[in-house]
Amino acid sequence: MVSYKELGLVNTREGFKKAMEGGYAIPAFNFNNMEQLQAIVAACVETRSPVILQVSSGARKYANQTLLRYMAQGAVEYAKELGLNIPITLHLDHGDSFELCKSCVDMGFSSVMIDGSHLPYDENVALTKQVVEYAHKHEVTVEGELGVLAGVEDEVSAEHHTYTRPEEVEDFLGKTGVDSLAISIGTSHGAVKFKPEQCTRNAQGILVPPPLRFDILDEIMKKIPGFPIVLHGSSSVPQQYVETINKYGGALKDAIGIPEEELRRAAKSSVCKINIDSDGRLAMTAKIREIFAAKPSEFDPRKYLGPAREELKELYKHKTVNVLGSANRV
Ligand code: G3H
Ligand code: 13P
Ligand code: ZN
DSSP states (O other): OOOGGGGTOOOSHHHHHHHHHHTOOEEEEEOOSHHHHHHHHHHHHHTTOOEEEEEOHHHHHHHOHHHHHHHHHHHHHHHHHHTOOOOEEEEEEEEOSHHHHHHHHHTTOSEEEEOOTTSOHHHHHHHHHHHHHHHHHTTOEEEEEESBOOBGGGTOOGGGOBOOOHHHHHHHHHHHOOSEEEEOSSOOBSSBOSOGGGOEEOTTSOEEOOOOOHHHHHHHHHHSTTOOEEEOSOOOOOHHHHHHHHHTTOOOOSOBOOOHHHHHHHHTTTEEEEEEOHHHHHHHHHHHHHHHHHOTTOOOHHHHHHHHHHHHHHHHHHIIIIISOOTTOO
Protein backbone atom coordinates (compact mmCIF):
# COMPACT_ATOMS: atom_id res chain seq x y z
CA MET A 1 0.00 0.00 0.00
CA VAL A 2 1.43 3.38 -1.08
CA SER A 3 -0.25 6.64 -0.16
CA TYR A 4 -0.36 9.30 -2.83
CA LYS A 5 0.66 11.80 -0.16
CA GLU A 6 4.09 10.18 0.04
CA LEU A 7 4.42 10.74 -3.70
CA GLY A 8 3.66 14.45 -3.48
CA LEU A 9 0.31 14.14 -5.27
CA VAL A 10 -2.97 15.78 -4.18
CA ASN A 11 -6.60 14.70 -4.38
CA THR A 12 -9.12 16.94 -6.14
CA ARG A 13 -10.90 18.42 -3.10
CA GLU A 14 -8.96 21.64 -2.59
CA GLY A 15 -8.43 22.20 -6.32
CA PHE A 16 -12.14 21.90 -7.13
CA LYS A 17 -13.03 24.30 -4.32
CA LYS A 18 -10.64 26.89 -5.76
CA ALA A 19 -11.83 26.24 -9.33
CA MET A 20 -15.45 26.73 -8.27
CA GLU A 21 -14.63 30.02 -6.52
CA GLY A 22 -12.37 31.23 -9.32
CA GLY A 23 -14.66 30.32 -12.23
CA TYR A 24 -12.24 28.06 -14.09
CA ALA A 25 -11.78 24.35 -14.77
CA ILE A 26 -8.76 22.18 -14.05
CA PRO A 27 -7.41 20.39 -17.13
CA ALA A 28 -7.55 16.59 -17.03
CA PHE A 29 -5.10 15.44 -19.68
CA ASN A 30 -4.65 11.73 -20.52
CA PHE A 31 -1.13 10.36 -20.81
CA ASN A 32 0.30 7.08 -22.08
CA ASN A 33 3.99 7.85 -22.56
CA MET A 34 6.89 10.01 -21.47
CA GLU A 35 6.61 12.69 -24.15
CA GLN A 36 2.95 13.37 -23.34
CA LEU A 37 3.75 13.59 -19.64
CA GLN A 38 6.69 15.94 -20.20
CA ALA A 39 4.55 18.20 -22.38
CA ILE A 40 1.70 18.31 -19.86
CA VAL A 41 3.96 19.10 -16.91
CA ALA A 42 6.04 21.68 -18.75
CA ALA A 43 2.93 23.44 -20.11
CA CYS A 44 1.26 23.56 -16.70
CA VAL A 45 4.39 24.78 -14.94
CA GLU A 46 4.97 27.49 -17.56
CA THR A 47 1.37 28.69 -17.32
CA ARG A 48 1.11 28.14 -13.53
CA SER A 49 -1.85 25.78 -13.80
CA PRO A 50 -2.92 22.90 -11.56
CA VAL A 51 -3.31 19.64 -13.48
CA ILE A 52 -5.00 16.25 -13.35
CA LEU A 53 -3.02 13.44 -15.01
CA GLN A 54 -5.40 10.80 -16.28
CA VAL A 55 -4.73 7.11 -16.78
CA SER A 56 -7.32 5.21 -18.83
CA SER A 57 -7.81 1.45 -19.12
CA GLY A 58 -6.20 1.71 -22.55
CA ALA A 59 -3.19 3.47 -21.02
CA ARG A 60 -2.86 0.78 -18.36
CA LYS A 61 -2.82 -1.90 -21.03
CA TYR A 62 -0.40 0.03 -23.23
CA ALA A 63 2.12 1.25 -20.68
CA ASN A 64 1.50 -0.68 -17.45
CA GLN A 65 -0.21 0.83 -14.42
CA THR A 66 2.85 0.58 -12.14
CA LEU A 67 5.08 2.34 -14.62
CA LEU A 68 2.53 5.11 -15.12
CA ARG A 69 2.29 5.64 -11.37
CA TYR A 70 6.07 6.01 -11.09
CA MET A 71 5.97 8.42 -14.02
CA ALA A 72 3.39 10.55 -12.18
CA GLN A 73 5.62 10.49 -9.12
CA GLY A 74 8.44 11.63 -11.38
CA ALA A 75 6.17 14.37 -12.74
CA VAL A 76 5.96 15.92 -9.27
CA GLU A 77 9.75 16.11 -9.07
CA TYR A 78 10.03 17.27 -12.69
CA ALA A 79 7.65 20.17 -12.03
CA LYS A 80 9.76 21.28 -9.06
CA GLU A 81 12.89 21.03 -11.18
CA LEU A 82 11.21 23.25 -13.79
CA GLY A 83 10.64 25.78 -11.03
CA LEU A 84 7.10 25.43 -9.68
CA ASN A 85 5.48 22.92 -7.35
CA ILE A 86 2.08 22.82 -9.11
CA PRO A 87 -0.72 20.67 -7.62
CA ILE A 88 -0.74 17.35 -9.50
CA THR A 89 -3.51 14.76 -9.20
CA LEU A 90 -3.12 11.21 -10.51
CA HIS A 91 -6.57 10.07 -11.60
CA LEU A 92 -7.99 6.80 -12.91
CA ASP A 93 -10.13 7.61 -15.96
CA HIS A 94 -13.26 5.47 -16.53
CA GLY A 95 -12.64 2.85 -13.84
CA ASP A 96 -15.10 0.04 -14.49
CA SER A 97 -14.90 -2.10 -11.34
CA PHE A 98 -14.38 -1.87 -7.58
CA GLU A 99 -11.25 -4.03 -7.86
CA LEU A 100 -9.62 -1.72 -10.39
CA CYS A 101 -10.39 1.39 -8.33
CA LYS A 102 -9.09 -0.31 -5.18
CA SER A 103 -5.87 -1.32 -6.90
CA CYS A 104 -5.31 2.28 -8.02
CA VAL A 105 -6.01 3.64 -4.51
CA ASP A 106 -3.60 1.05 -3.08
CA MET A 107 -0.78 1.97 -5.44
CA GLY A 108 -0.82 5.75 -5.05
CA PHE A 109 -3.53 7.27 -7.25
CA SER A 110 -5.05 10.30 -5.53
CA SER A 111 -8.37 10.24 -7.39
CA VAL A 112 -10.45 7.62 -9.20
CA MET A 113 -13.43 7.63 -11.49
CA ILE A 114 -15.94 4.83 -11.16
CA ASP A 115 -17.96 4.85 -14.35
CA GLY A 116 -21.20 3.01 -13.71
CA SER A 117 -23.06 5.18 -16.18
CA HIS A 118 -23.93 2.24 -18.46
CA LEU A 119 -25.53 0.32 -15.56
CA PRO A 120 -29.12 0.57 -14.37
CA TYR A 121 -29.39 3.46 -11.87
CA ASP A 122 -29.50 1.32 -8.70
CA GLU A 123 -26.48 -0.70 -9.77
CA ASN A 124 -24.55 2.48 -10.58
CA VAL A 125 -25.41 3.78 -7.08
CA ALA A 126 -24.33 0.54 -5.36
CA LEU A 127 -21.01 0.27 -7.24
CA THR A 128 -20.16 3.94 -6.83
CA LYS A 129 -20.96 3.83 -3.11
CA GLN A 130 -18.69 0.81 -2.64
CA VAL A 131 -15.78 2.65 -4.32
CA VAL A 132 -16.42 5.84 -2.33
CA GLU A 133 -16.41 3.95 0.98
CA TYR A 134 -13.02 2.42 0.23
CA ALA A 135 -11.42 5.47 -1.40
CA HIS A 136 -12.50 7.90 1.31
CA LYS A 137 -10.80 5.76 3.97
CA HIS A 138 -7.60 6.71 2.16
CA GLU A 139 -8.60 10.32 1.40
CA VAL A 140 -8.78 9.53 -2.31
CA THR A 141 -11.50 11.49 -4.12
CA VAL A 142 -14.07 9.82 -6.38
CA GLU A 143 -15.76 10.92 -9.60
CA GLY A 144 -19.05 9.24 -10.53
CA GLU A 145 -21.09 9.55 -13.72
CA LEU A 146 -24.75 9.90 -14.59
CA GLY A 147 -25.86 9.90 -18.21
CA VAL A 148 -24.11 8.28 -21.17
CA LEU A 149 -21.97 10.05 -23.77
CA ALA A 150 -22.36 8.96 -27.35
CA GLY A 151 -19.05 7.41 -28.34
CA VAL A 152 -17.27 7.33 -31.65
CA GLU A 153 -17.21 3.55 -31.41
CA ASP A 154 -20.98 3.49 -31.25
CA GLU A 155 -21.23 5.33 -34.56
CA VAL A 156 -24.32 7.02 -33.26
CA SER A 157 -25.58 10.54 -33.68
CA ALA A 158 -26.19 13.05 -30.89
CA GLU A 159 -29.77 11.83 -30.52
CA HIS A 160 -28.31 8.73 -28.93
CA HIS A 161 -26.73 10.56 -26.04
CA THR A 162 -28.48 9.67 -22.84
CA TYR A 163 -28.40 13.09 -21.28
CA THR A 164 -28.03 13.30 -17.52
CA ARG A 165 -31.42 13.53 -15.80
CA PRO A 166 -31.30 16.52 -13.42
CA GLU A 167 -33.93 14.90 -11.21
CA GLU A 168 -31.49 12.06 -10.38
CA VAL A 169 -28.39 14.00 -9.35
CA GLU A 170 -29.32 14.94 -5.77
CA ASP A 171 -30.35 11.39 -4.94
CA PHE A 172 -27.14 10.02 -6.53
CA LEU A 173 -24.91 12.36 -4.53
CA GLY A 174 -26.77 11.63 -1.29
CA LYS A 175 -26.60 7.86 -1.73
CA THR A 176 -23.02 7.57 -3.00
CA GLY A 177 -21.01 10.39 -1.40
CA VAL A 178 -19.05 11.11 -4.60
CA ASP A 179 -16.80 14.18 -4.71
CA SER A 180 -17.59 15.14 -8.31
CA LEU A 181 -20.06 14.16 -11.00
CA ALA A 182 -19.45 13.62 -14.72
CA ILE A 183 -22.49 14.52 -16.79
CA SER A 184 -23.71 14.09 -20.34
CA ILE A 185 -24.82 17.30 -22.07
CA GLY A 186 -23.74 16.62 -25.65
CA THR A 187 -19.98 16.06 -25.57
CA SER A 188 -18.60 12.71 -26.71
CA HIS A 189 -15.30 10.85 -26.86
CA GLY A 190 -12.94 10.74 -29.84
CA ALA A 191 -12.24 12.99 -32.83
CA VAL A 192 -15.56 12.48 -34.61
CA LYS A 193 -18.10 13.92 -32.22
CA PHE A 194 -20.76 14.96 -34.71
CA LYS A 195 -21.90 13.94 -38.15
CA PRO A 196 -21.71 16.72 -40.76
CA GLU A 197 -25.49 16.53 -41.27
CA GLN A 198 -25.98 17.49 -37.62
CA CYS A 199 -23.93 20.66 -38.15
CA THR A 200 -24.65 23.97 -39.83
CA ARG A 201 -22.19 26.08 -41.85
CA ASN A 202 -21.21 29.54 -40.57
CA ALA A 203 -20.43 32.55 -42.80
CA GLN A 204 -16.86 31.28 -43.34
CA GLY A 205 -18.20 27.90 -44.47
CA ILE A 206 -16.98 26.18 -41.30
CA LEU A 207 -19.13 23.39 -39.85
CA VAL A 208 -20.66 24.39 -36.52
CA PRO A 209 -21.89 21.52 -34.32
CA PRO A 210 -25.16 21.59 -32.37
CA PRO A 211 -24.71 23.48 -29.09
CA LEU A 212 -24.13 21.71 -25.78
CA ARG A 213 -27.23 21.39 -23.59
CA PHE A 214 -26.46 24.26 -21.20
CA ASP A 215 -30.11 24.14 -20.15
CA ILE A 216 -29.49 20.69 -18.64
CA LEU A 217 -26.30 21.92 -16.96
CA ASP A 218 -28.27 24.83 -15.47
CA GLU A 219 -30.95 22.47 -14.16
CA ILE A 220 -28.27 20.27 -12.59
CA MET A 221 -26.56 23.27 -10.98
CA LYS A 222 -29.89 24.35 -9.48
CA LYS A 223 -30.31 20.92 -7.89
CA ILE A 224 -26.74 20.71 -6.52
CA PRO A 225 -25.38 24.26 -6.22
CA GLY A 226 -21.63 24.52 -5.76
CA PHE A 227 -21.00 20.83 -6.48
CA PRO A 228 -18.06 20.04 -8.83
CA ILE A 229 -19.18 18.91 -12.30
CA VAL A 230 -16.93 17.12 -14.83
CA LEU A 231 -17.09 17.24 -18.63
CA HIS A 232 -15.69 14.29 -20.56
CA GLY A 233 -15.22 14.25 -24.32
CA SER A 234 -14.11 17.88 -24.44
CA SER A 235 -11.57 17.96 -27.22
CA SER A 236 -12.09 20.73 -29.76
CA VAL A 237 -10.47 18.85 -32.67
CA PRO A 238 -8.43 21.80 -34.04
CA GLN A 239 -8.95 21.77 -37.81
CA GLN A 240 -5.35 22.72 -38.57
CA TYR A 241 -4.25 19.35 -37.14
CA VAL A 242 -6.88 17.47 -39.12
CA GLU A 243 -5.77 19.27 -42.30
CA THR A 244 -2.08 18.57 -41.65
CA ILE A 245 -2.78 14.90 -40.96
CA ASN A 246 -4.79 14.56 -44.16
CA LYS A 247 -2.26 16.57 -46.19
CA TYR A 248 0.52 14.15 -45.25
CA GLY A 249 -1.22 10.89 -45.99
CA GLY A 250 -3.76 10.61 -43.18
CA ALA A 251 -7.42 9.83 -43.66
CA LEU A 252 -9.42 11.56 -40.94
CA LYS A 253 -12.91 12.21 -42.17
CA ASP A 254 -15.51 14.52 -40.63
CA ALA A 255 -13.51 15.12 -37.45
CA ILE A 256 -15.46 17.74 -35.50
CA GLY A 257 -15.05 18.74 -31.86
CA ILE A 258 -16.53 20.96 -29.16
CA PRO A 259 -16.09 24.70 -29.91
CA GLU A 260 -13.70 26.39 -27.51
CA GLU A 261 -16.17 29.12 -26.57
CA GLU A 262 -18.59 26.49 -25.25
CA LEU A 263 -15.85 25.05 -23.05
CA ARG A 264 -14.94 28.55 -21.88
CA ARG A 265 -18.55 29.08 -20.88
CA ALA A 266 -18.70 25.71 -19.10
CA ALA A 267 -15.45 26.39 -17.23
CA LYS A 268 -16.96 29.53 -15.69
CA SER A 269 -19.85 27.48 -14.25
CA SER A 270 -19.76 24.56 -11.78
CA VAL A 271 -17.69 22.58 -14.30
CA CYS A 272 -14.38 22.15 -12.42
CA LYS A 273 -12.70 19.43 -14.53
CA ILE A 274 -12.52 19.21 -18.32
CA ASN A 275 -11.18 16.02 -19.96
CA ILE A 276 -9.00 16.32 -23.05
CA ASP A 277 -7.28 13.41 -24.78
CA SER A 278 -8.03 13.38 -28.51
CA ASP A 279 -6.61 16.88 -29.18
CA GLY A 280 -3.24 15.72 -27.87
CA ARG A 281 -3.36 12.67 -30.13
CA LEU A 282 -4.11 14.88 -33.12
CA ALA A 283 -1.31 17.34 -32.32
CA MET A 284 1.29 14.57 -32.01
CA THR A 285 0.13 12.76 -35.13
CA ALA A 286 0.07 15.94 -37.22
CA LYS A 287 3.63 16.86 -36.26
CA ILE A 288 5.00 13.36 -36.78
CA ARG A 289 3.33 13.02 -40.19
CA GLU A 290 4.72 16.39 -41.22
CA ILE A 291 8.26 15.38 -40.23
CA PHE A 292 8.01 11.98 -41.90
CA ALA A 293 6.97 13.70 -45.13
CA ALA A 294 9.67 16.40 -44.94
CA LYS A 295 12.51 14.11 -43.82
CA PRO A 296 11.90 10.60 -45.15
CA SER A 297 15.39 9.44 -44.17
CA GLU A 298 14.97 10.35 -40.50
CA PHE A 299 14.86 7.32 -38.22
CA ASP A 300 15.86 8.65 -34.80
CA PRO A 301 12.61 8.70 -32.76
CA ARG A 302 13.86 11.72 -30.81
CA LYS A 303 13.86 13.72 -34.03
CA TYR A 304 10.11 13.33 -34.46
CA LEU A 305 8.93 12.70 -30.90
CA GLY A 306 10.82 15.78 -29.69
CA PRO A 307 9.03 18.22 -32.05
CA ALA A 308 5.73 16.38 -31.37
CA ARG A 309 6.30 17.01 -27.66
CA GLU A 310 6.85 20.73 -28.37
CA GLU A 311 3.63 20.87 -30.37
CA LEU A 312 1.77 19.16 -27.55
CA LYS A 313 3.16 21.61 -25.00
CA GLU A 314 1.90 24.55 -27.04
CA LEU A 315 -1.53 22.92 -27.30
CA TYR A 316 -1.76 22.36 -23.54
CA LYS A 317 -0.62 25.93 -22.83
CA HIS A 318 -3.34 27.19 -25.14
CA LYS A 319 -5.91 25.11 -23.21
CA THR A 320 -4.94 26.41 -19.77
CA VAL A 321 -4.61 30.06 -20.88
CA ASN A 322 -7.38 30.48 -23.46
CA VAL A 323 -9.94 27.75 -22.85
CA LEU A 324 -10.10 26.51 -19.26
CA GLY A 325 -8.85 29.64 -17.50
CA SER A 326 -6.66 27.57 -15.16
CA ALA A 327 -3.45 29.50 -15.98
CA ASN A 328 -1.97 31.71 -13.25
CA ARG A 329 -3.94 29.98 -10.50
CA VAL A 330 -0.90 28.50 -8.73
O1 G3H B 1 -12.16 8.45 -22.30
C1 G3H B 1 -11.37 7.91 -23.07
C2 G3H B 1 -9.99 8.41 -23.20
O2 G3H B 1 -9.84 9.22 -24.33
C3 G3H B 1 -8.99 7.30 -23.15
O3 G3H B 1 -9.02 6.49 -24.26
O4 G3H B 1 -8.85 4.08 -23.45
O5 G3H B 1 -8.07 4.77 -25.76
O6 G3H B 1 -6.79 5.43 -23.73
P1 G3H B 1 -8.15 5.12 -24.32
P1 13P C 1 -11.81 13.51 -25.85
O1 13P C 1 -11.86 12.25 -26.68
O2 13P C 1 -12.80 14.51 -26.32
O3 13P C 1 -10.44 14.08 -25.75
O4 13P C 1 -12.27 13.11 -24.35
C1 13P C 1 -11.37 12.53 -23.44
C2 13P C 1 -12.04 12.01 -22.20
O5 13P C 1 -13.18 12.28 -21.90
C3 13P C 1 -11.24 11.16 -21.32
O6 13P C 1 -11.98 10.64 -20.26
ZN1 ZN D 1 -14.03 10.22 -20.73
